[in-house]
Amino acid sequence: MHKTEEIIFLIDDDPSIRRSISLFLTAANYQVETFCSSEEYLARDRFEGTGCILLDMNLDGKSGFDLQNELISHDSLLPIIFITGFGNIPMSVQALKKGALNFLEKPFKEEELLHSIAEGLAISRKLFAEHDEIEKARNLIRRLSPRENEILKYLLTGMLNKQIAGELDIAENTVKNHRQSICEKLEVKSIPEILRIADKAAINPSSVRE
Numbered sequence: 616m617h618k619t620e621e622i623i624f625l626i627d628d629d630p631s632i633r634r635s636i637s638l639f640l641t642a643a644n645y646q647v648e649t650f651c652s653s654e655e656y657l658a659r660d661r662f663e664g665t666g667c668i669l670l671d672m673n674l675d676g677k678s679g680f681d682l683q684n685e686l687i688s689h690d691s692l693l694p695i696i697f698i699t700g701f702g703n704i705p706m707s708v709q710a711l712k713k714g715a716l717n718f719l720e721k722p723f724k725e726e727e728l729l730h731s732i733a734e735g736l737a738i739s740r741k742l743f744a745e746h747d748e749i750e751k752a753r754n755l756i757r758r759l760s761p762r763e764n765e766i767l768k769y770l771l772t773g774m775l776n777k778q779i780a781g782e783l784d785i786a787e788n789t790v791k792n793h794r795q796s797i798c799e800k801l802e803v804k805s806i807p808e809i810l811r812i813a814d815k816a817a818i819n820p821s822s823v824r825e
Contacts, residue, residue: 653677667735672699
């Protein structure tokens with residue numbers, strides 16, 4: 616993926632900081648969007664691509680910590696790199712415990728910033744790839760009929776066709792036909808493959824449908 620297909624979101628209330636970092640990253644072939652506050656960033660349409668967030672810790676209105684908490688509640692997949700001119704160890708520990716990638720104190724070295732961004736983008740790509748796999752698995756599961764979902768529940772417990780037929784009081788051949796249909800709809804050929812899809816979709820024997 617080319618760097619210009621990804622976005623670095625810079626949130627800082629200092630215009631000179633926004634300008635200097637934006638110019639530097641643009642020169643390094645990154646696409647950058649700048650915001651003066653957490654509120655301004657939150658007003659933007661949700662971004663569905665890969666990227667990362669450079670977030671000032673000390674902002675008017677919602678602080679960097681406040682925004683971090685809100686993004687966590689929204690299941691954001693964008694790694695956060697905190698930047699601040701007034702950092703301390705407790706602040707950095709708190710930020711990192713909540714999932715921040717790094718905590719850079721101003722003025723920071725350009726190489727350190729570029730390294731953190733490269734790491735953040737790599738993590739973002741991995742998170743989005745995992746997210747896409749989960750969504751694909753869930754969409755496949757949604758293809759199943761209620762009866763196929765019921766049979767899937769028993770397949771996940773390791774039951775054989777004959778045992779499932781006994782539990783549901785149906786013919787074993789009917790179970791075989793449903794099992795074949797399940798494989799076709801999930802685009803797989805074996806039980807281990809079914810188990811992998813069910814695992815990605817967070818399906819368990821007691822909760823087959825969302």
